[in-house]
Amino acid sequence: MGEVTREKIISEFHLLEEKAKLLNLEPVGVYLIGGGNLALRGLKSATKDIDIIVLGREQFSLMQNLLETPLPKLPVYLGQYRSQWDYDLGMSARYVHPLHGFSLDVFVKRVLNKLYLSESMVSRAEVPGEFSSHELFRIHLVSKEDIFLFKSVTSMERVRDLEDLIALVETGLDYEIIINELENQLSKDESLRSLVPRIIHRTDLLTKQIGTVRGLIHLMEYLKEISG
Incomplete structure (x- = not known):
């Protein structure tokens, strides 16, 4: 599996904007999470x-x-997988770039049957300056706080996942946004409470790696409180 740099992502997304114009498509808005x-x-x-x-x-x-x-x-892009169901929540597909080999995963509203892209997440998302001129392939970056929450839930036990979480913490996060968003998601889907132990585990790993961060401690206290 290949890797894709920031410059290559920008280049590929500009090509997709050009392609959307040639195909005369209706506008499509995408929200980036994770490594991209x-x-x-x-x-x-x-x-x-x-x-x-x-x-x-x-x-x-x-x-x-x-x-x-x-x-x-x-x-x-070469299709590798598509979910068998066909409805508006949780559909997904995986594609691979034919030359560079990186994968592109597309989800509808919900990621891996876990967190949802909520209205509040959408409201916090920003359009990067590099794509401000896009008319049809519209790029949005979810907030750093929301990436932290997604990665705390969906990441595997991999070194690079922990490194990503550390990088986010080091930028300075608003942990109240993370807590409020988790409360928002739990209020709409009680089954998500099963994810709390996983977030506690990730937060504990982060604390051991980078030491005392007041916001992380506050987050951990909240997580333990709601875990019962």
């Missing part, structure tokens, strides 16, 4: 995968057309 988000923020040099969320089935279909439709000299 961190790379565009300059918080990591490269990533092996780009994770994006779209807001509904129609947007999912537009994204499929954009990635899969062949046009001369423009990338056609």
Whole structure:
């Protein structure tokens, strides 16, 4: 599996904007989480995968057309997987770039049957300056606090995942936003409470790695309180 740098992500996303115009597509809005988000923020040099969320089935279909439709000299991403179900929440697909080998995962509203892209997350997302001119392939970066929450829940036991979380903490996070967002998600889906022990584990690992951070301690106290 290849890696993709910040510069390459920017280049590829500009190509997708060009492709969307040639295909005369309706606008598609994508929300970046994970390594692609961190790379565009300059918080990591490269990533092996780009994770994006779209807001509904129609947007999912537009994204499929954009990635899969062949046009001369423009990338056609190779489909590796698509979820068997066909509804508006939790659908997903994985693509691989034909030349560079990095993967691009597309989710509808919910990631890996865990956290949702909530309205508050959407409101906090920002359009990077590099893509402010995009008319059809519209890029949004979810906030650092929301990436922290997603990564605390979905990351594997990998060194690079912990490194990503450390990099986020070192930028300075608003832990009240993280707590409020988790409360928001739990209020809408009680089943997400099963994820709390995982977030506690990640937070404990972070504390052991980087020492005392007041916000992390506050977050840990809150997590232990709601875990019962």
